[in-house]
Amino acid sequence: MAAPNEVTFRLTRCRLSVPRARALAHAVLGEWHVGQDVLEAAELVLSELVTNALRVRVPSDRQVGVRIARLLEDGLLRLEVSDAGSGRPEVREPGDDETGGRGLLLVEALSHRWGVEERAGGIGKTVWAELKAPDIVAEPVGREVAAVMVRPGQRVRAWDEWHVVRTVRTEPYPAGGLAIVLGLDEGPALRVHAAEPLTVRDDVVPSTRVSEEGTTG
Known part of the structure; x- marks a missing residue:
């Protein structure tokens, strides 16, 4: 059986979910033979997206959904993070004395493109980002x-x-x-x-x- 072209998992709403998301992404991208630069960028982008999703005000039993997919024909890596909150995240321009608010600036800088869309068949939204991954390869055919x-x-x-x-x-x-x-x-x-x-x-x-x-x- 070939390795899948996408992996999905859910995270509980706790501070340990960010490092857990990074660890799972590292394992998945390692299996897909993604280059080190892309791997590190993807971990940072996913960390910011998950962090933002965990800050959204929703009932405590609402989990955060994560999808990691490889778009082989386009040479892209797609990261999706879904939450049950309303509203749409926007890029901020924080002042020099502000310590936060730069997460989406980082996502915008590291991604080929990113966006927000309504969740299909559910409440809330999905924030996605695509990174160029020219060395991403399909599972060899047996x-x-x-x-x-x-x-x-x-x-x-x-x-x-x-x-x-x-x-x-x-x-x-x-x-x-x-x-x-x-x-x-x-x-x-x-x-x-x-x-x-x-x-x-x-x-x-x-x-x-x-x-x-x-x-x-």
Whole structure:
């Protein structure tokens, strides 16, 4: 299964939600191989949007919604933060002696574009920002093959992650039939029936020493 092109989550109305949003964004963007400059800018923008949403006066049980999406065709990263409050945030020009009020100035400076829209099917609003992310990439496409066709050096999808196949060996099941045992770069070996379908990629794995072992037993 490919990694999704969007991730959504909800935050409770507490001060710990801002660092939690940053941590989740860091994890998601790391999976999407976003460049360091874009990653840092996205974390700052998301922090400001979440901070503003938490300041809106709404019932205490109303959570803040967050959506992070990659727009592959446009090379953009989109951040959305939704709250149940009314009104629309506006960019302020705080005085030199003011310590706050610069959040949206930062969002405007770091974003390719940003805006506000009414929440679809709900009360409140969604504040969104898009950042240019030219290095953002789609999840590599895999193909499905029988386990017996997997070879060392390929990548196989197991436990919702891609793993490099280091070794391949076969062994008989006691009740009959053939098992394929794949030694992976991380975690335990993967043991499956020879005919079981697996998703693989034919990436070139640099500096990888792999081997193929024959039937045992």
